[in-house]
Amino acid sequence: MPPDHEPGRGPHDHPHRHPQAATPPPRAGRALRIGVGGPVGSGKTALIACVCRALAHDLRLGVVTNDIYTTEDADFLRRHGVLPEARIRAVETGCCPHTAIRDDIAANVDAVEALEAEEGPLDLVLVESGGDNLTAIFSTALVDRQIFVVDVAGGDKVPRKGGPGVTRADLLVINKVDLAPMVGADLTVMEGDARRIRGALPVVALSLREDPSAAPVVAWIRSLLG
């Protein structure tokens, strides 16, 4: 007798779920490394600045960015993220943002290690990917956990389309919720699709413009630091 199951819920039509790690990975005396990925303009840099500002007073932070990095960007992070320039490293990706965080992480590993050697001990290093499409994912040899940031202006179909970032990132952030009515995005659809495809993995919907504290993201990060 075939097993009794609901349509779409049998063993061969599972969505892209995977077990969530119960405890933070062993870090052997180095900083926790969290990757921040997501499409161009979704709010990765803004999120990093908000997180840094929220945590800077009691944690030692560093940032490695794969985004094209100018002195303007350094100024932004220094002003809004309360992060001195020495704690920020830029890594060139040779026009291959996916490769640099996933297939060939040597330059990023080098940058993170140099940051820790020169500025350490650090509690947390955030690695920002170069903005790209939905297929990017961080190597587990580079980061311990990853946040994927999408935004409502990218379209409410984005969570449904999936991709390893949307489905497997340890935390999915749907940013710019304040813009939803202006771009005709249905937040209920986005959150619903995201939760369905991610199972027990967390989803956070927020507007960094309306609440720059990024409270739910900061809380999630603090929970990892124990």
Place this chain on the structure above:
Amino acid sequence: MVLMAPVALLVLADGRFPTGAHAHSGGLEQAVDDGRVHDLGSLVTFLDGRVRTAGRTDAAFAAWVVRDAGSTPLAVVDREARARCASPTLRDVGARLGRQLLRTAGRVWPLPPAVPAAPQPGVALGVVARAAGLDHADAALLACWHVATGPATAAVRLLGLDPVAVHGSLATLPALTEVAAAAAAEAQRPLAELPGPTATLMDIAAEHHRTREIRLFAS
């Protein structure tokens, strides 16, 4: 060990071997910005020049290190390699690439002790090639290949050149085999007599590239 050698050659030739080299353009990015490379023809000229200068030096040292089989302290060999590079930026880039190659390859093949942490690329490649069971001719060819494929790949990304045409150019670049053969033949020479042809424009361009506000490639 003998059976593994062809596979090791493929692994070390593969642009996907994760040494971080993909983020370096071998001077191509600055050449594009300066207008020196803008199409397939100018790319081929650039590649030929690179192989006959940087490739010549890297290949000579790689072949020499394989043949020397550890008799000479590698710090001494690296000093000779560094002396042949006039640009401080390119010496630093070379050391970074050498270090990354050793780190990656060292997790695949056992490397000898007493290897400097960040040798120039030709020296690093010689160490790795020997550890992987390759001969000095293989090492010379690998050195030439990487000096050419780095900028070729960067040109596809920066200029959108036809990738098939670019790979066709690599497949038919005479300098690759000529320089590799010359370097393999020179592996018997005394260390101090190894070649070190330079390209002054590349040295100057590298110094400019490092101070740019926006760089897509690390070098």
